[in-house]
Amino acid sequence: MRATLMYGPGDVRVEDVPDSTIKRPTDELVRVTAACICGSDLHPYHSMNPADGPARMGHELIGVVEETGPEVITLKKGDLVVAPFAVSDNVCEFCRENLHTSCIHPEAGFWDGGVPDEGGQAEAIRVPLADGTLVKLPVAEDSELMPSLLTLADVFGTGYHAAKMGGVAPGSRVTVIGDGAVGLMAVLSAKRLGAEQIILMGRHADRTGLGREFGATDVVAERGEEGIAKVRDLTGGHGSHVVLEAVGQLPAYQQAYGVVRPGGVISRVGVPQYEQAPIGFGSLFRHNIRLAGGPAPVRAYIDELMPDILDGTIEPGRVFDTATDLDGVPAGYRDMDGRKSLKVLVRP
Amino acid sequence: MRATLMYGPGDVRVEDVPDSTIKRPTDELVRVTAACICGSDLHPYHSMNPADGPARMGHELIGVVEETGPEVITLKKGDLVVAPFAVSDNVCEFCRENLHTSCIHPEAGFWDGGVPDEGGQAEAIRVPLADGTLVKLPVAEDSELMPSLLTLADVFGTGYHAAKMGGVAPGSRVTVIGDGAVGLMAVLSAKRLGAEQIILMGRHADRTGLGREFGATDVVAERGEEGIAKVRDLTGGHGSHVVLEAVGQLPAYQQAYGVVRPGGVISRVGVPQYEQAPIGFGSLFRHNIRLAGGPAPVRAYIDELMPDILDGTIEPGRVFDTATDLDGVPAGYRDMDGRKSLKVLVRP
Numbered sequence: 001m002r003a004t005l006m007y008g009p010g011d012v013r014v015e016d017v018p019d020s021t022i023k024r025p026t027d028e029l030v031r032v033t034a035a036c037i038c039g040s041d042l043h044p045y046h047s048m049n050p051a052d053g054p055a056r057m058g059h060e061l062i063g064v065v066e067e068t069g070p071e072v073i074t075l076k077k078g079d080l081v082v083a084p085f086a087v088s089d090n091v092c093e094f095c096r097e098n099l100h101t102s103c104i105h106p107e108a109g110f111w112d113g114g115v116p117d118e119g120g121q122a123e124a125i126r127v128p129l130a131d132g133t134l135v136k137l138p139v140a141e142d143s144e145l146m147p148s149l150l151t152l153a154d155v156f157g158t159g160y161h162a163a164k165m166g167g168v169a170p171g172s173r174v175t176v177i178g179d180g181a182v183g184l185m186a187v188l189s190a191k192r193l194g195a196e197q198i199i200l201m202g203r204h205a206d207r208t209g210l211g212r213e214f215g216a217t218d219v220v221a222e223r224g225e226e227g228i229a230k231v232r233d234l235t236g237g238h239g240s241h242v243v244l245e246a247v248g249q250l251p252a253y254q255q256a257y258g259v260v261r262p263g264g265v266i267s268r269v270g271v272p273q274y275e276q277a278p279i280g281f282g283s284l285f286r287h288n289i290r291l292a293g294g295p296a297p298v299r300a301y302i303d304e305l306m307p308d309i310l311d312g313t314i315e316p317g318r319v320f321d322t323a324t325d326l327d328g329v330p331a332g333y334r335d336m337d338g339r340k341s342l343k344v345l346v347r348p
Numbered sequence: 349m350r351a352t353l354m355y356g357p358g359d360v361r362v363e364d365v366p367d368s369t370i371k372r373p374t375d376e377l378v379r380v381t382a383a384c385i386c387g388s389d390l391h392p393y394h395s396m397n398p399a400d401g402p403a404r405m406g407h408e409l410i411g412v413v414e415e416t417g418p419e420v421i422t423l424k425k426g427d428l429v430v431a432p433f434a435v436s437d438n439v440c441e442f443c444r445e446n447l448h449t450s451c452i453h454p455e456a457g458f459w460d461g462g463v464p465d466e467g468g469q470a471e472a473i474r475v476p477l478a479d480g481t482l483v484k485l486p487v488a489e490d491s492e493l494m495p496s497l498l499t500l501a502d503v504f505g506t507g508y509h510a511a512k513m514g515g516v517a518p519g520s521r522v523t524v525i526g527d528g529a530v531g532l533m534a535v536l537s538a539k540r541l542g543a544e545q546i547i548l549m550g551r552h553a554d555r556t557g558l559g560r561e562f563g564a565t566d567v568v569a570e571r572g573e574e575g576i577a578k579v580r581d582l583t584g585g586h587g588s589h590v591v592l593e594a595v596g597q598l599p600a601y602q603q604a605y606g607v608v609r610p611g612g613v614i615s616r617v618g619v620p621q622y623e624q625a626p627i628g629f630g631s632l633f634r635h636n637i638r639l640a641g642g643p644a645p646v647r648a649y650i651d652e653l654m655p656d657i658l659d660g661t662i663e664p665g666r667v668f669d670t671a672t673d674l675d676g677v678p679a680g681y682r683d684m685d686g687r688k689s690l691k692v693l694v695r696p
Binding site (some may be wrong): 093094097099102104165250262263268271272274275276277278279280281282283284285286287288289290291292293294295297308 | 418441445447449450452513587610611616619620623624625626627629632634635636637638639641642643645677
């Protein structure tokens with residue numbers, strides 16, 4: 001079968017690999033019908049150590065069950081399923097608290113690194129803990145809802161997690177930092193949760209335009225001190241109750257504590273590309289700023305978010321502005337890295 | 349009148365200073381009947397730049413109103429009042445949200461630095477924004493409840509803030525880091541809010557003994573990796589839902605993210621003596637650890653906490669193990685710094 005491999009910075013290849021097969025009784029083998037390239041895939045695309053490669057890529061996918069291990073009980077051959085970006089058993093104490101990304105099952109973890117011989121940007125994939133990980137989709141493989149349903153695997157759930165951990169509620173004033181797919185999903189999520197003001201900080205007009213359609217009430221293209229001043233102007237001088245940080249770079253975090261209101265919360269879902277950052281008296285402590293967020297337990301949100309997609313209330317799949325087959329995946333990385341594409345849909 | 353001045357590290361003196369007087373129509377002049385030395389007073393005692401001094405000291409006090417400015421409406425001469433460690437108008441948008449430490453009135457702020465010519469470790473004090481700042485006490489000046497009521501000025505409200513911002517609720521499993529007065533108040537507060545398990549990390553047996561009486565179910569004297577391992581043992585391996593950090597030094601924060609449970613919260617009330625600290629994937633992000641806390645709006649908690657003191661349900665004043673007059677204040681600093689005293693009550 002064919003699959004995507006990353007060899008080092010800027011070096012993505014689609015190659016023949018051994019066919020994925022069932023290895024454990026709780027596995028399922030899934031033929032991938034739709035996958036995508038994630039903004040977080042660009043982090044190794046920039047900085048991967050070639051000695052750690054080649055690495056199988058892709059952690060967002062929809063597919064058809066081809067074969068089930070003997071202990072799988074909730075899914076059968078032919079089911080169309082969506083796989084979140086983390087494998088989880090859905091029954092441990094953390095999963096029961098809706099924190100599937102901290103599942104304690106020995107096979108649980110992120111696709112990237114955690115399941116080294118598998119990836120979503122491929123023709124097929126072995127899914128561990130299938131009963132816990134996968135969710136059945138009540139549509140056909142050729143449904144036109146596919147792009148929106150695919151966002152349930154990561155970006156929509158991640159944006160929604162940001163908003164939930166930020167405590168967005170009716171009347172909230174929110175600033176979203178980042179106009180990538182997750183930032184736009186954070187806008188859509190804040191809107192869905194009733195935010196009154198949603199300021200989107202981003203400088204790509206096509207993306208912020210979509211952000212406005214998703215619910216952003218204001219757009220601030222400036223960054224740094226200038227951007228902070230603009231947000232403060234838009235919020236009566238004190239900043240936003242809730243800041244959703246969907247970038248992961250240190251300047252985005254610095255921008256976040258620049259625009260957050262005293263007593264407010266910064267909710268991060270952009271994977272931090274830093275470890276040390278300011279949290280002392282001068283940044284968070286003085287005004288009781290809270291910090292929240294982490295890898296989204298998207299499995300926990302699928303049941304809640306899917307109905308709005310199925311009935312057409314929301315259309316998160318609009319973040320996909322490009323589609324390709326597997327051969328086009330290396331170009332897809334290049335285009336996302338070069339901001340020519342917002343998010344690339346892959347149909348293997 | 350006589351007042352306490354800090355000239356530099358280890359250099360505290362009690363001297364004659366100009367009498368405090370009313371300067372603005374919203375001021376009150378208060379004769380101090382009880383004050384104290386705070387653990388946070390030890391930070392400048394260690395590291396103050398003599399060029400910034402001499403500085404008036406003391407931000408916790410009870411006293412009798414001697415004179416009221418013409419615009420003060422809620423308090424009158426002869427009232428016994430408690431002054432929180434922050435001046436606030438109690439009516440701005442932040443005070444109405446119970447975040448008095450972020451009051452936006454131009455005269456609002458901390459005693460230390462914010463009201464440079466006044467301090468609680470003195471015979472008298474000018475209190476700005478008296479209607480907003482002060483709370484009347486329904487007891488006589490010689491009440492035996494005085495030590496406990498004095499904790500409402502800072503340490504009890506600060507420990508309670510830690511617990512509230514940590515979301516302590518019935519059934520919570522809590523770790524408190526620090527066996528100083530605030531740490532012990534955090535124990536008492538967690539108990540009051542219904543915590544099921546309260547692990548106190550501290551190595552002074554007399555203090556942790558009092559902590560047990562306040563509600564600690566377990567005491568861990570070890571620090572660092574060894575202490576973290578002990579807490580994990582006591583919590584089924586995963587750590588505590590809530591960690592209350594009442595120290596302010598970086599190792600205490602590192603200990604905090606070592607003992608917090610995935611999805612849990614670290615609530616800081618020890619004034620951070622650092623600005624940069626780990627908050628990336630390896631510390632907070634990976635398991636959705638939240639960070640909360642800041643300077644406690646103790647004004648917001650006085651009405652809630654005072655009844656339990658008045659009816660004897662709780663006795664937070666037990667943290668005072670030493671009492672002195674003004675002359676004994678320099679020795680009080682020395683004894684607190686040397687851990688001979690837990691907390692010093694000053695009767696000017």
